[in-house]
Amino acid sequence: MQPIFFADARAPVTDVANWYQPEMSLVAKLEKLIDESGVLDFISSGDIVAVKTHFGDRGTTRILRSVFLRKISEAVKERGGKPFVTETTGLGLLKDRSTAVGRIEIAEENGITHQTAGAPVIVADGLLGLDYVVAEIDGKHLKRVHVAKGIAEADAVVVATHFKLHMRAGIGGSIKNIGVGCVAKPTKYDIHVPNPPRIIAEKCTKCGKCVEVCPTDAIIDFQIDLEVCVKCTGCREVCEYEAVEIQPWLLGEEIAERVVEATKGVMDVVGKENFAFLNFMIDVTPHCDCHPFSDSPLMSDIGIFASKDVVAVDKSCLDRLVESPKAPDALIDGFWQNTAPERQLNYAAELGLGTLNYRIIEI
Ligand code: SF4
Ligand code: SF4
Structure with missing residues (x-):
């Protein structure tokens, strides 16, 4: 049973006469979660640490807020690490998000800067998304994974994920944040499309x-x-x-499996033991942060899940997602059609990336 450490997003007012309770802030709870879970304690003095998040796109308003990234950066520094906040480019060459220049501009527009996030903001796969290290794997679909060079060269990776649904992968959790978010363009393509252009x-x-x-x-x-x-x-x-x-664009089990194989390639290069996962179940949207808009959240905020196990942390969030009451106008069915989020998790467990069994420890 993998322990998943959990900080509740709700702030029950225990003392109605006292409105000033800063310890109820989810940012304060994140600090406590990191300290008490020990998930970042593997970081050694001098380690260069990638804090991998999603910068969103122009118009995305529900990405992970920079106050959380800042707290993570501070925690990395307290352990002697040198953090940088990072993302990779999207497919294409013309869209703003497709180059490092545009990605940084979007990050700034969405509030993620060196000043706000407490660490330099670096695009991990270079100016055009073509800086990578190749990992050979023996996947059912992928044989080579193009790991973003800035991730491959990092000593450790803290995966800071805004957990949400995803129109192709089913869920956008830590697995997807690595498998899609830590690879350069060739593997981004191979995840989505089996045939070359x-x-x-x-x-x-x-x-x-x-x-x-x-x-x-x-x-x-x-x-x-x-x-x-x-x-x-x-x-x-x-x-x-x-x-x-360029076709066919994949859906269902095959794309879920390709995402997982890419995740394996990244984790093989960096070393599984050099990852920590923080899943934020707040503002859970019906689609990914890559959409150039944000929809209403599907449900009430749940909290933050911390783990050293990529499968267990995503499984715990998917379970909470399924069991939680949804907003009356939630678009969950439309966006989940033809996706296979369970396959993503089961296949990741089959490939040895983690375990499906967990127990929640609330801090
Ligand atoms: S594929 Fe042919 S038509 Fe299209 S841009 Fe290239 S040269 Fe032009
Ligand atoms: S031929 Fe290949 S490398 Fe050249 S623009 Fe098209 S997809 Fe990119």
Whole structure:
């Protein structure tokens, strides 16, 4: 039974005459949770520590707030570590979120800066999302995982996750924060699409825009050289004639399994023992922070779950999600259609990333 340490988001007023109770703040509870659980105590003096969160997109308003990141950064420093707050780029080349420049601008717009988060803010997979270290794995779907270089080189990773639903992975917990969030573009592509991109000759007008945008000069005679292509999807973004085919986008069990295999690749490189997980079940939205908008939360805030086990921490949150009353207008069914969140957890356990058995210890 893996212990999951839990801080309740609710702040019951025990003394109605005393409105000033700063210890009731969830930020204060986070500090207590980190100290009493000991989940960050593996950090050694001088360790460079990635605090991995989701920066959201322009218009996303329910990402993990910087006050929590700041508290995590402080806790890392107290243990002698050198934290940096990090994220990776999204697929594509043209959208703001697709490059490190845009990612940092979005982070600032959403309140995550060195000043607010208490640590430098660094994009882990480089300017274009093509800085990576390759991990060889023997997955059912993936054989190579392109681990973001800034994650691969870190001594430790604190996975700080806004737990929510996800339109393809089912849930966006710690597993997804690593499997999708700690990899560079080639593996982001491989998670979502099993086939490489290809140019459909009958549709191609030979306008040359894709050739211009391709960061690896992979397009020769209007065909993609798959030995050189890094699957950034930039060619599809610029093509006005829908001549670049990228399909099928996966759903259900297969994408759940691909996310898990990518997670395994990242954890193999960094070392499973060098991770800690903090899942925040607050503002649980029906979709991921990558959406350029935020919906109403599905349910009341639950609290923070801390663990050294990536499977157990996500399982405990999924269980709470399922059993908790939902808001009357919650969009849960629509967004969960055709996803397989249970498969994500079961497969992660099968691959030895953690255990499905846990017990909650409330602090
Ligand atoms: S951008 Fe589209 S139409 Fe133009 S050359 Fe590339 S594939 Fe062909
Ligand atoms: S050919 Fe490959 S590397 Fe070049 S733009 Fe298209 S997806 Fe990116």
